[in-house]
Amino acid sequence: xxxxxxxxxxxxxxxxxxxxxxxxxxxxxxxxxxxxxxxxxxxxxxxxxxxxxxxxxxxxxxxxxxxxxxxxxxxxxxxxxxxxxxxxxxxxxxxxxxxxxxxxxxxxxxxxxxxxxxxxxxxxxxxxxxxxxxxxxxxxxxxxxxxxxxxxxxxxxxxxxxxxxxxxxxxxxxxxxxxxxxxxxxxxxxxxxxxxxxxxxxxxxxxxxxxxxxxxxxxxxxxxxxxxxxxxxxxxxxxxxxxxxxxxxxxxxxxxxxxxxxxxxxxxxxxxxxxxxxxxxxxxxxxxxxxxxxxxxxxxxxxxxxxxxxxxxxxxxxxxxxxxxxxxxxxxxxxxxxxxx
Amino acid sequence: xxxxxxxxxxxxxxxxxxxxxxxxxxxxxxxxxxxxxxxxxxxxxxxxxxxxxxxxxxxxxxxxxxxxxxxxxxxxxxxxxxxxxxxxxxxxxxxxxxxxxxxxxxxxxxxxxxxxxxxxxxxxxxxxxxxxxxxxxxxxxxxxxxxxxxxxxxxxxxxxxxxxxxxxxxxxxxxxxxxxxxxxxxxxxxxxxxxxxxxxxxxxxxxxxxxxxxxxxxxxxxxxxxxxxxxxxxxxxxxxxxxxxxxxxxxxxxxxxxxxxxxxxxxxxxxxxxxxxxxxxxxxxxxxxxxxxxxxxxxxxxxxxxxxxxxxxxxxxxxxxxxxxxxxxxxxxxxxxxxxx
Numbered sequence: 001x002x003x004x005x006x007x008x009x010x011x012x013x014x015x016x017x018x019x020x021x022x023x024x025x026x027x028x029x030x031x032x033x034x035x036x037x038x039x040x041x042x043x044x045x046x047x048x049x050x051x052x053x054x055x056x057x058x059x060x061x062x063x064x065x066x067x068x069x070x071x072x073x074x075x076x077x078x079x080x081x082x083x084x085x086x087x088x089x090x091x092x093x094x095x096x097x098x099x100x101x102x103x104x105x106x107x108x109x110x111x112x113x114x115x116x117x118x119x120x121x122x123x124x125x126x127x128x129x130x131x132x133x134x135x136x137x138x139x140x141x142x143x144x145x146x147x148x149x150x151x152x153x154x155x156x157x158x159x160x161x162x163x164x165x166x167x168x169x170x171x172x173x174x175x176x177x178x179x180x181x182x183x184x185x186x187x188x189x190x191x192x193x194x195x196x197x198x199x200x201x202x203x204x205x206x207x208x209x210x211x212x213x214x215x216x217x218x219x220x221x222x223x224x225x226x227x228x229x230x231x232x233x234x235x236x237x238x239x240x241x242x243x244x245x246x247x248x249x250x251x252x253x254x255x256x257x258x259x260x261x262x263x264x265x266x267x268x269x270x271x272x273x274x275x276x277x278x279x280x281x282x283x284x285x286x287x288x289x290x291x292x293x294x295x296x297x298x299x300x301x302x303x304x305x306x307x308x309x310x311x312x313x314x315x316x317x318x319x320x321x322x323x324x325x326x327x328x329x330x331x332x333x334x335x336x337x338x339x340x341x
Numbered sequence: 342x343x344x345x346x347x348x349x350x351x352x353x354x355x356x357x358x359x360x361x362x363x364x365x366x367x368x369x370x371x372x373x374x375x376x377x378x379x380x381x382x383x384x385x386x387x388x389x390x391x392x393x394x395x396x397x398x399x400x401x402x403x404x405x406x407x408x409x410x411x412x413x414x415x416x417x418x419x420x421x422x423x424x425x426x427x428x429x430x431x432x433x434x435x436x437x438x439x440x441x442x443x444x445x446x447x448x449x450x451x452x453x454x455x456x457x458x459x460x461x462x463x464x465x466x467x468x469x470x471x472x473x474x475x476x477x478x479x480x481x482x483x484x485x486x487x488x489x490x491x492x493x494x495x496x497x498x499x500x501x502x503x504x505x506x507x508x509x510x511x512x513x514x515x516x517x518x519x520x521x522x523x524x525x526x527x528x529x530x531x532x533x534x535x536x537x538x539x540x541x542x543x544x545x546x547x548x549x550x551x552x553x554x555x556x557x558x559x560x561x562x563x564x565x566x567x568x569x570x571x572x573x574x575x576x577x578x579x580x581x582x583x584x585x586x587x588x589x590x591x592x593x594x595x596x597x598x599x600x601x602x603x604x605x606x607x608x609x610x611x612x613x614x615x616x617x618x619x620x621x622x623x624x625x626x627x628x629x630x631x632x633x634x635x636x637x638x639x640x641x642x643x644x645x646x647x648x649x650x651x652x653x654x655x656x657x658x659x660x661x662x663x664x665x666x667x668x669x670x671x672x673x674x675x676x677x678x679x680x681x682x
Contacts, residue, residue: 012676018568018614019673023577042581043503044425044565045398047495050391057386058437058490059473064481084385096399096490100441132400136680140405140483147473149399149437149490154388162384223385227359236364240383273359332360335353339477 011105016135029111030131033118038094038129046129048094053154055090057081060147064339066113069183070198073146074113076275076341078120079203080226081150086205087222087278089158089212095121096149098132102141113144124203126150155209157216162241164220169309170287171245172280174207174294175200175302176253177230181272181340182261191264193257200276207299211280215290218283225279226341228332231270233279234317235331242315247307247329250322271332273340281309352446357476370452371472374459379435379470387470389435394495396431398422401488405680407454410524411539414487415454417616417682419461420544421567422491427546428563428619430499430553436462437490439473443482454485465544467491496550498557503582505561510650511628512586513621515548515635516541516643517594518571522613522681523602532605534598541617548640552621556631559624566620567682569673572611574620575658576672583656588648588670591663612673614681622650 006028014021031039038046059081066073078095085092097117101110121128179200186197204224211219225233230252238245254269262269276299282290287305294300312318317329347369355362372380379387400422407414419436426433438458442451462469520541527538545565552560566574571593579586595610603610617640623631628646635641653659658670 013679014675016568016679017673017676018570019573019612019675020671021675022569023672041502042577043429043501045396045429045431045491047394047396047429047431049394051393053388053390054395055386055388056435056437056471056492058439058471058488060439060441060475060488062441062475062477088384088386088388090386090388094397096397098399098401098488098490100401100403100486130397130399134401134403134486134680136403136483136486139480141486142477142481145441145477145482145486147399147401147439147488147490149439149488150386151397151492160384161382227357228363229359232360236383271360330361331364332358334355334360334362335358338354338357339475 006107009107011101011103011107011110011135013103013135016133029114033114034128036127038127048129050153054151055085055088055154056151057084058149059084060145061341062145062339063341064142065187066143068187068199069196071201072113072116073144074116075120076201077146077148078117078124079201079275080341081148082124082126083204083224085150085152086208087224089160090152090154091209092124092126092150092152092205094129094151095126096130097128098147100141100145101135102143103135103138105143124205155212158212159217160221162221162237165241165243165281165309167309167311168284169220169281170284170305171247171307172282172287172290172303172305173253173277174300175277176255177274177277178254178258178262178269178272180275181337182258184340185265185337186261189265191261193261197257197261200274202276202299204278204299207297211290211293214293215286218286219280221281223279225274225277227273229271229273231329232331235329238315238317244310244313245307245317246310248320251304251306253302253304270329273337275341347448350448352442352444352448352451352476354444354476357474370455374455375469377468379468389470391494395492396426396429396495397492398425399490400425401486402682403486403680404682405483406528407484409528409540410537412542413454413457414485415457416461417542418487418489419458419465420542420616421682422489423465423467423544423546424565426491426493427549428565430501431493431495432550433465433467433491433493433546435470435492436467437471438469439488441482441486442476443484444476444479446484465546496553499553500558501562503562503578506582506584506622506650508650508652509625510561510622511625511646512588512648513623513628513631513644513646514594514618515641516618517596518615518618519595519599519603519610519613521616522678523599525681526606526678527602530606532602534602538598538602541615543617543640545619545640548638552631552634555634556627559627560621562622564620566615566618568614570612570614572670573672576670579656579658585651585654586648586658587651589661592645592647594643594645611670614678616682
C-alpha cells in the first residue's frame with residue numbers, strides 16, 4: 001500500500017494559522033517540492049540579485065474547475081505570469097506564489113497542484129522564491145485561488161511599447177485562438193467532441209526571447225490575449241494608441257472542433273480566452289521572417305499574419321470578412337465566460 | 342447632491358471579464374487613484390529600475406471583517422507587505438496589487454479600500470506599479486481578498502540572517518503585542534471596552550531603515566510576529582537555528598485593555614497577531630541604544646528588551662514568569678483566530 005504523504009486528508013483552517021500546522025504543511029509540501037536556497041531561508045521574503053530594468057507582472061488565478069483538459073490551475077498560474085513578464089520584452093526569472101485555499105480542499109489535490117507548479121516553473125526556467133498560504137472557511141472561497149507575481153530582466157534589445165506602433169506595421173498571431181476558453185467551457189457544459197478540446201496553456205517565454213534575439217526593436221509590441229480574447233486585446237491597443245487596426249477574418253487561426261464548440265455554445269471565438277497564444281505587432285519588413293521563425297517553434301506552428309495597422313478608422317479594429325464585408329470589432333462587454341483563468 | 346463616482350452600485354462578474362467593464366472599472370477607479378507612469382503603460386506588467394540585491398515578499402490578505410477599528414483590508418495589505426520587505430533589511434519601493442472580488446461587493450466599499458491603499462502606499466513611500474482584478478461569483482469568495490507583492494533594495498549595511506544569531510544577543514520587541522488580533526476579535530465578538538481596541542497596523546519601514554543606518558550588521562534579525570503571534574515567531578527562530586531563547590514574561594509589552602480582552606476570550610496574547618510590531622535580535626552591546634532609538638519613534642514608543650539568546654534548551658523558547666517559574670513557549674497548534682490578516 002502506498003504510504004500517505006500527509007498526516008491529513010484535507011486542508012483545514014489550522015493550516016493557515018501561522019503556527020505548527022502551517023509550518024508542517026510548508027515543510028512537507030512546499031519546501032520539499034521547491035527545494036531551493038531562496039525558500040530555505042524561511043524568512044518572510046527572499047533576496048535575489050537582478051541588475052537594470054526589471055519587468056514585473058502579477059495575476060490571480062480563479063479558474064473553475066481547477067483541473068481541466070490540458071492542465072490545472074497551478075500550470076495556468078505559472079504560465080500566465082511567465083507569459084505576462086515575457087510580453088514586456090523580458091526574460092522571466094523569479095516567481096512569488098500565494099495560495100488562498102478553501103477549508104476542505106483535498107490534500108492530494110493541493111499536492112498535485114503544487115507539484116505541477118514546480119514542474120511548470122522548471123520548464124519555464126523560473127524559480128519560486130517566496131510564498132504565502134492562507135486558508136478561508138468553507139463557502140468563503142472556491143477550492144483554491146493562486147496569485148503569482150513574476151519578474152525578469154528586460155531583454156537588452158527589446159523596446160516594447162504601444163507608442164512605437166506605426167502605420168503599416170503587421171499584426172501576427174502565434175497560434176490557434178480560443179482553445180483555453182473552449183476547453184473550460186466544454187468541460188463545464190459536458191460537451192463531447194471527437195477528441196477533447198485541450199487548453200493551450202503553455203509558456204511562451206523562450207519563443208519571445210528568440211524573437212527578440214533576432215529582431216530586437218523591430219518588434220513593437222507583444223500581448224497575450226487571455227481574458228476577453230483576441231478582440232478585446234486588439235481593441236485595447238487601438239483605443240489606447242488611437243491607431244486603426246485592420247484584420248482579415250479568414251486569416252484568423254481557429255481549429256475546427258473549437259469553432260464547432262463555439263457555434264454550439266453561441267460564443268464568438270474572438271472573445272474567448274487564450275493561454276498559449278500571443279500577438280506580435282512588428283515592422284512590416286520583418287513580418288514574414290517573424291512568422292517563419294515562429295513556425296519553426298512548437299509554440300508557434302500555426303503562426304500567421306492576420307492584418308496590419310492602418311491610417312483609417314483610428315482607435316478601432318475593423319475585420320474584413322471572408323465574403324468582403326467589413327465590421328467593427330468591439331471589445332467584450334459584460335461577461336459570458338466567468339472565471340476562465 | 343453628491344455626484345456618484347460610478348455608473349454601478351456593486352461589482353459584478355462583468356468587471357472581471359477583461360472587457361469593457363473591466364477597463365471602465367480600472368480607468369475610473371484604479372488608474373485615476375494611483376495615477377503614475379508605471380500603471381499608465383496599461384500593459385500586462387510594468388518595468389522598473391533596481392540595482393543589486395532585491396528583497397521580495399508576497400502576502401494574500403483575507404481578513405474578516407474587511408473594515409475594522411484602526412484600518413481596513415487595504416491598509417493591512419500595504420503595511421503587511423511593506424513590513425515583510427523591511428524585515429529582510431530592505432527599503433520597500435514597489436508593490437504589485439491583485440484583487441479577488443466577490444460579485445456584489447459594494448462599489449463604494451471597493452473604492453474606499455482602493456483609496457486607502459493609495460494613501461497607505463504614499464505614507465510608506467512605495468508605488469503600486471502593476472495589478473490585477475478578478476471577480477468570482479457570490480458565495481465563492483468573501484467580499485474581497487487582496488494580494489500584494491513588494492520589493493525593495495536591500496540596505497547596503499544590512500546583514501539580516503538568523504544564522505548570524507549568537508549566544509548573548511538581545512531580543513527586542515518594538516511595541517505592545519496582540520493589538521491587531523484583539524481589535525478583530527473584539528469586533529467579531531461584539532465586545533465593548535472603555536475605549537475601542539484598535540488594530541496596530543502601520544508601516545515599520547522607516548524605523549527599520551533608521552536602525553540599519555545606525556547599527557548596520559550588528560542587527561542580526563528582524564521579524565514581524567503577525568499570524569501566530571510573538572510565541573510562534575520566536576519558536577520558529579529557535580527551531581530553525583537550534584538556539585535557545587529566554588524571555589521574561591513581565592517585560593512583554595501589553596496594553597491593559599488588550600490583556601482584559603484576551604482574558605475574556607480565553608486567548609493567550611503571545612499567540613495573537615500583530616500588524617505594527619517587530620522583533621529585533623541584536624548584538625548585546627547595542628541593545629540599549631536600539632531600544633532608545635525605537636522609543637524616539639512613534640512606531641516604537643513601547644519598545645523593550647524582553648530577553649536574550651542562551652546556551653540552554655537549544656531549539657526552544659523558555660519564558661520566565663513574573664513569580665519565578667519557567668515554562669516552554671510552544672508555537673501555535675491549530676487555529677483559534679482564523680482570517681486575522
